[in-house]
Amino acid sequence: MAGTMPTRVDGELFEAARAAGATASRSAAQQLAHWARLGRELEASPTASLVDIRRVLEGRGSYDDLGEHEQAVVRNTWDEEIQKRRAALNLARRFQEQGRTWSEVDDDGQVVTRGENTH
Known part of the structure; x- marks a missing residue:
């Protein structure tokens, strides 16, 4: 198993990871690693379509028509947006x-x- 390596992360991305990670019982670092794995899987998937994902996120496509990899990306994006909106809600x-x-x-x-x- 590979060890961890230090890296710099944009502050806004780190705060988003902290917020999203809290709902999944993950630290910000664990959430960033989760997102990185998700992105790696998406890029490695021969069936994943970024165009189809974008259509669903823009409200021009059906979530149910996506494959499981695309659905995972859409859910992750929705979760991030929900966390941002919840953080801003007072x-x-x-x-x-x-x-x-x-x-x-x-x-x-x-x-x-x-x-x-x-x-």
Whole structure:
């Protein structure tokens, strides 16, 4: 088994790997290695079609028409996009800006109401 080698990674890519890895119980380094293996498999696959993958990602093709390698790439891309959107989403701030109240579960599992209009 080969050892690890140090390398430099773009900060944005590292943060994306950290976020995606957290949902799969992987470190950022493990997630980057996972993505690299996925890319290697895609490039090595004689049946994988980047054109078909791009069509699905652009909403112009059917996911079900893809082979398993292409589906894996599409799912990975969707997962990355979802992680980026979740990281940018701050509903508490949005609700506060709108002067709305909201309910959430606290650390003890109790439902609590938050916001300006809380009584």
